[in-house]
Amino acid sequence: MTDSTCSSSPDFVPADLDATRWESVAPLYADLLERPIRCQNCLERLILDRSELDAAVSESEAELYIAMTCHTDDEAAQKAFLDFVENVEPALREVSFELDRRIVENEHAATLDQERYGVMLRDLRTDVELFRKENIPLQTELTKLDQEYSQICGAMTVMFRGQEETMARMGRFIEDTDRGVREEAWRAMAERRFVDRDAIDGIFDEMIKRRHAMAQNAGFDNFRDFQHRRLRRFDYTPEDCATFHDGVETVVVPLLRQLNADRKRALDVDPLRPWDLSVDVKGRPALKPFATADELVDRTSRMFHRMHADLGSMFDELRGGGCLDLDSRKGKAPGGYQYQR
Numbered sequence: 485m486t487d488s489t490c491s492s493s494p495d496f497v498p499a500d501l502d503a504t505r506w507e508s509v510a511p512l513y514a515d516l517l518e519r520p521i522r523c524q525n526c527l528e529r530l531i532l533d534r535s536e537l538d539a540a541v542s543e544s545e546a547e548l549y550i551a552m553t554c555h556t557d558d559e560a561a562q563k564a565f566l567d568f569v570e571n572v573e574p575a576l577r578e579v580s581f582e583l584d585r586r587i588v589e590n591e592h593a594a595t596l597d598q599e600r601y602g603v604m605l606r607d608l609r610t611d612v613e614l615f616r617k618e619n620i621p622l623q624t625e626l627t628k629l630d631q632e633y634s635q636i637c638g639a640m641t642v643m644f645r646g647q648e649e650t651m652a653r654m655g656r657f658i659e660d661t662d663r664g665v666r667e668e669a670w671r672a673m674a675e676r677r678f679v680d681r682d683a684i685d686g687i688f689d690e691m692i693k694r695r696h697a698m699a700q701n702a703g704f705d706n707f708r709d710f711q712h713r714r715l716r717r718f719d720y721t722p723e724d725c726a727t728f729h730d731g732v733e734t735v736v737v738p739l740l741r742q743l744n745a746d747r748k749r750a751l752d753v754d755p756l757r758p759w760d761l762s763v764d765v766k767g768r769p770a771l772k773p774f775a776t777a778d779e780l781v782d783r784t785s786r787m788f789h790r791m792h793a794d795l796g797s798m799f800d801e802l803r804g805g806g807c808l809d810l811d812s813r814k815g816k817a818p819g820g821y822q823y824q825r
Contacts, residue, residue: 496533503544504564506572512537513579517586527592531601534583541576544568546823550809552631556638557815562631569627574620581615584608607716614714616701622694629694633687634817636680641814642672651676652812658762659770663753670759777810 502508516534521527545568551558552565587593588609596605641648644657657669677684692707699710712722748756750765764770774780781803789796802808809816 497536497540501540503541504548504568504572506575509537509541509572510575510579513583517579517582521586521590521592524592524595527587527590528596528601531587531604534587538580541572542824545572550823553634553638553817553821554809555815556635556817562635565631566628569624569631573627574624577620577623578617581612584612584615588612606718610713610716614702614710616698619698619701622698622701626691626694629687629691633684636683636687637818638815640676640680640818642676644669644672648814650812650814650816651818655762656770658759659764661763661767661769663760663763666759666763667757670757777808780810781808 497512501512516530516537519526519530521530548561548565548568551561555561588605593605598605637651640651642651642654643649644654651673654669654673658666660666660669695707695711699705699707702710704710704713709722712725744756744761747760747765748754751760751763753760774783785796785799785803788799
């Protein structure tokens with residue numbers, strides 16, 4: 485039996501919603517929590533509206549996170565992200581649990597199309613099972629520690645041969661055919677990282693404490709087993725991972741040692757050092773397919789257009805929408821990622 489009154493307007497989430505402020509999104513989440521569920525259609529409408537609202541909040545968080553990692557030395561960007569972490573995420577985690585529980589415990593959940601909603605319902609049941617209110621402040625602290633780590637790494641640069649270089653740009657010297665250049669670059673990078681050794685070790689130690697506490701709060705002996713369940717790894721177990729590790733030790737490690745022995749002979753060095761692992765063993769100069777980020781984007785665009793006009797157009801949309809930040813610069817968090825926005 486269906487109920488036509490359960491339908492909501494197509495614009496449940498206002499187009500001008502400021503999802504970076506809890507007071508803006510709280511009434512919408514309250515609506516979802518208080519909305520009557522009289523039939524299967526009502527439940528499905530609630531799920532769809534909740535998805536739309538979650539997407540809006542997730543997009544706002546993405547914008548703040550991207551700005552924070554792209555400019556770890558920008559105080560305004562750091563503060564905006566921190567405000568979201570401290571004032572929105574804790575409340576969001578709690579209301580998300582209430583919505584998860586409301587959905588999976590509803591009598592109409594079993595009548596939903598399992599082809600469409602089965603996996604989602606399974607995931608929500610897992611989230612309800614693992615939720616502990618006392619873990620919310622621990623998750624906030626972990627996010628702040630991660631932000632602190634990004635700031636430390638983003639500030640790392642090396643003075644190398646008269647130029648200030650980011651750690652990412654230093655990587656090109658590790659591929660130089662001159663072994664002296666490679667060693668000098670590797671040692672300069674290692675010495676720079678050593679400056680922040682205590683700070684980074686301290687962050688890691690604090691993360692371990694909080695992760696272990698979260699696991700214990702949820703009834704697990706260790707963070708590994710808790711995280712395995714939390715990441716919804718239903719198709720294999722931690723024991724399967726241990727078996728895989730044994731396989732790596734048995735098969736891959738001896739192969740790597742043999743490859744390193746071959747590299748040592750090809751380079752005619754003794755012993756093989758860390759700065760010898762990226763250089764071409766035949767003495768050829770490192771490939772330099774592009775000199776600047778703009779050149780990389782230009783060539784990538786041309787390649788995609790040659791493959792298919794639609795593919796090229798989609799890539800150009802990313803290029804024109806401020807979605808690409810490929811330069812290596814001081815104040816930018818290390819690593820690369822793709823983020824939905």
